[in-house]
Amino acid sequence: xxxxxxxxxxxxxxxxxxxxxxxxxxxxxxxxxxxxxxxxxxxxxxxxxxxxxxxxxxxxxxxxxxxxxxxxxxxxxxxxxxxxxxxxxxxxxxxxxxxxxxxxxxxxxxxxxxxxxxxxxxxxxxxxxxxxxxxxxxxxxxxxxxxxxxxxxxxxxxxxxxxxxxxxxxxxxxxxxxxxxxxxxxxxxxxxxxxxxxxxxxxxxxxxxxxxxxxxxxxxxxxxxxxxxxxxxxxxxxxxxxxxxxxxxxxxxxxxxxxxxxxxxxxxxxxxxxxxxxxxxxxxxxxxxxxxxxxxxxxxxxxxxxxxxxxxxxxxxxxxxxxxxxxxxxxx
Amino acid sequence: xxxxxxxxxxxxxxxxxxxxxxxxxxxxxxxxxxxxxxxxxxxxxxxxxxxxxxxxxxxxxxxxxxxxxxxxxxxxxxxxxxxxxxxxxxxxxxxxxxxxxxxxxxxxxxxxxxxxxxxxxxxxxxxxxxxxxxxxxxxxxxxxxxxxxxxxxxxxxxxxxxxxxxxxxxxxxxxxxxxxxxxxxxxxxxxxxxxxxxxxxxxxxxxxxxxxxxxxxxxxxxxxxxxxxxxxxxxxxxxxxxxxxxxxxxxxxxxxxxxxxxxxxxxxxxxxxxxxxxxxxxxxxxxxxxxxxxxxxxxxxxxxxxxxxxxxxxxxxxxxxxxxxxxxxxxx
Numbered sequence: 001x002x003x004x005x006x007x008x009x010x011x012x013x014x015x016x017x018x019x020x021x022x023x024x025x026x027x028x029x030x031x032x033x034x035x036x037x038x039x040x041x042x043x044x045x046x047x048x049x050x051x052x053x054x055x056x057x058x059x060x061x062x063x064x065x066x067x068x069x070x071x072x073x074x075x076x077x078x079x080x081x082x083x084x085x086x087x088x089x090x091x092x093x094x095x096x097x098x099x100x101x102x103x104x105x106x107x108x109x110x111x112x113x114x115x116x117x118x119x120x121x122x123x124x125x126x127x128x129x130x131x132x133x134x135x136x137x138x139x140x141x142x143x144x145x146x147x148x149x150x151x152x153x154x155x156x157x158x159x160x161x162x163x164x165x166x167x168x169x170x171x172x173x174x175x176x177x178x179x180x181x182x183x184x185x186x187x188x189x190x191x192x193x194x195x196x197x198x199x200x201x202x203x204x205x206x207x208x209x210x211x212x213x214x215x216x217x218x219x220x221x222x223x224x225x226x227x228x229x230x231x232x233x234x235x236x237x238x239x240x241x242x243x244x245x246x247x248x249x250x251x252x253x254x255x256x257x258x259x260x261x262x263x264x265x266x267x268x269x270x271x272x273x274x275x276x277x278x279x280x281x282x283x284x285x286x287x288x289x290x291x292x293x294x295x296x297x298x299x300x301x302x303x304x305x306x307x308x309x310x311x312x313x314x315x316x317x318x319x320x321x322x323x324x325x326x327x328x329x330x331x332x
Numbered sequence: 333x334x335x336x337x338x339x340x341x342x343x344x345x346x347x348x349x350x351x352x353x354x355x356x357x358x359x360x361x362x363x364x365x366x367x368x369x370x371x372x373x374x375x376x377x378x379x380x381x382x383x384x385x386x387x388x389x390x391x392x393x394x395x396x397x398x399x400x401x402x403x404x405x406x407x408x409x410x411x412x413x414x415x416x417x418x419x420x421x422x423x424x425x426x427x428x429x430x431x432x433x434x435x436x437x438x439x440x441x442x443x444x445x446x447x448x449x450x451x452x453x454x455x456x457x458x459x460x461x462x463x464x465x466x467x468x469x470x471x472x473x474x475x476x477x478x479x480x481x482x483x484x485x486x487x488x489x490x491x492x493x494x495x496x497x498x499x500x501x502x503x504x505x506x507x508x509x510x511x512x513x514x515x516x517x518x519x520x521x522x523x524x525x526x527x528x529x530x531x532x533x534x535x536x537x538x539x540x541x542x543x544x545x546x547x548x549x550x551x552x553x554x555x556x557x558x559x560x561x562x563x564x565x566x567x568x569x570x571x572x573x574x575x576x577x578x579x580x581x582x583x584x585x586x587x588x589x590x591x592x593x594x595x596x597x598x599x600x601x602x603x604x605x606x607x608x609x610x611x612x613x614x615x616x617x618x619x620x621x622x623x624x625x626x627x628x629x630x631x632x633x634x635x636x637x638x639x640x641x642x643x644x645x646x647x648x649x650x651x652x653x654x655x656x657x658x659x660x661x662x663x664x
Contacts (some may be wrong), residue, residue: 019396026454026476031500043451044448045379045444045445045448046378046379046380046444046447046448046451047377047379047444047449049377069342069561076408076410078410078436078437078438079437080441081438082438082439082440082441082442083441083444083445085441085466085467086441086442086444086462086463086466087444088466089462089465089466090462091454091462092451094448094449094452094454095448095452096444096445096449097441097444097445097448099449105408105410105411105414106410106411106413106414107412107414108411108414108440109412109414109415109417110414110418111416112377112379112411112415112418112428112429113377113415113418113422113428114375115377116376116377116378116426116427116428116429116430117422117426117428118429119378120426120428120478122423122426130418130421130422130423131421133421133422134417134418134420135417142333153345166404175500199579210495212563214382252589303633331609
């Protein structure tokens with residue numbers, strides 16, 4: 001291929017952000033479209049918060065805090081500290097004045113802008129593009145949907161006495177407040193009753209290749225796949241869909257993916273990932289530590305590439321990007 | 333009177349806050365009920381902001397910034413600074429990412445709590461009480477209404493090209509963005525189609541005396557009086573309603589009151605104030621600088637007290653409080 005290909009990437013947060021940055025070492029950012037999970041979105045303090053979109057935006061703008069992996073560098077926490085005063089007076093049953101969700105002072109500006117624009121009637125797609133532009137990004141960032149699509153987690157009510165009667169809590173309560181340390185009984189994906197955007201459908205249909213980023217297959221990629229039409233489009237173009245396994249040596253680089261694999265009846269390694277993606281994806285990139293799993297992955301009907309997937313090093317990133325394009329048979 | 337009287341005070345922002353503090357030198361704060369203008373309330377960045385309630389709360393908690401007269405002491409502005417990035421990308425016609433309204437990082441916590449509680453279905457009355465309690469206040473602070481009651485200002489569209497076709501802008505746009513430096517053609521009080529709270533009506537009816545604080549009679553006291561029933565209640569108990577003139581030497585201590593007096597056809601001094609309040613109030617306290625106006629004020633049918641009304645000094649505050657109670661014939 002003489003001109004640079006267009007790649008669409010299905011994205012969660014941290015792992016996807018790092019992959020997008022890696023991919024931009026091989027093709028121009030303007031040829032990269034990210035379709036981003038919004039199942040994690042939440043409203044706190046009246047503000048519309050889109051954690052995965054923000055993690056990706058801040059990472060690609062080189063403004064992410066490298067130690068935390070989320071939020072902005074050189075951040076301060078004055079508002080959150082001041083909020084403690086109010087957490088102490090809220091009546092029983094109220095969640096106002098909660099401080100368990102980290103919102104830095106600079107980060108708040110992003111939520112202010114998004115909330116104000118949505119209240120003005122702008123779509124999340126438009127607002128996301130404006131925010132990316134404010135950070136000088138050439139990547140095309142798309143929320144998976146403009147509709148509310150909240151992921152709910154059902155847990156044991158002994159683990160969260162504040163949960164609804166059947167144990168349902170919001171994703172952020174599970175992920176941040178409980179630090180994803182309590183067992184998940186069930187996921188309820190609001191995405192299944194939302195509509196993917198026209199822009200997302202176009203990007204999935206017209207890209208030279210689609211990549212499933214190394215994100216949690218249930219709570220990051222799962223909501224995108226739960227949207228109407230998405231799996232059918234992927235299945236139809238399966239030969240040009242490549243996934244990167246988020247599991248290395250049977251564990252997630254970050255987050256609760258490995259535990260969820262077992263909970264939902266999958267082998268907690270890249271073989272389980274292959275089972276989850278086999279119908280919509282023809283090729284799985286697995287980490288060198290999992291070389292021994294390659295043959296078992298291929299039994300699921302996927303071809304494999306084995307390489308170092310632990311991003312962050314310039315050489316590793318460039319190599320992973322090159323091999324991803326090669327796997328889709330579209331070397332740049 | 334052997335037990336301490338109960339006083340209800342009609343309040344705007346800064347001048348009222350200082351008067352409430354002064355009054356608490358004479359009677360216990362728990363006997364003081366403030367009915368506070370919410371015509372200045374606005375929604376910015378998705379947050380419900382109640383400037384007069386906050387100025388009063390912060391002042392009575394000794395947490396107000398003494399130089400600015402609004403907002404919290406030791407404040408920082410990280411969020412507002414970060415918001416500039418977004419103001420530069422907003423589309424034409426959008427007001428998202430606006431930075432003209434000063435919102436300090438600590439102050440934001442108050443707006444977060446209020447917004448979250450209102451979204452949970454709490455009334456502004458309940459939330460105001462919770463916020464006062466978070467600051468350890470014994471005063472009873474009541475918003476004048478739980479309903480939206482926005483004051484709109486009509487200006488010349490040459491003075492604000494972003495105004496609606498007939499020149500209508502929000503009160504905060506006039507007051508903060510334009511620093512109340514452009515002429516007002518008309519005030520439109522949303523309060524006239526709102527309902528006073530039951531608590532406010534009770535406080536007006538049952539207090540031993542009602543005091544009209546030294547606040548702007550048009551945009552601070554005006555909205556409270558524009559609520560249904562309020563003027564009738566005040567007129568009925570006129571002999572126990574006392575006002576403190578906000579004008580000293582023909583000028584307002586703070587804000588645009590003097591200019592507005594002329595605009596709306598009143599003499600720009602305490603005589604004009606008397607004309608505005610004469611039907612609902614029997615006694616006007618005017619500043620010693622205006623001693624020469626006392627006779628003219630009394631021609632409107634009000635009695636007068638002449639004293640130093642420039643609060644801030646312990647002795648002046650105590651004296652003003654004592655004279656206010658004496659004027660209502662209820663020395664504590």
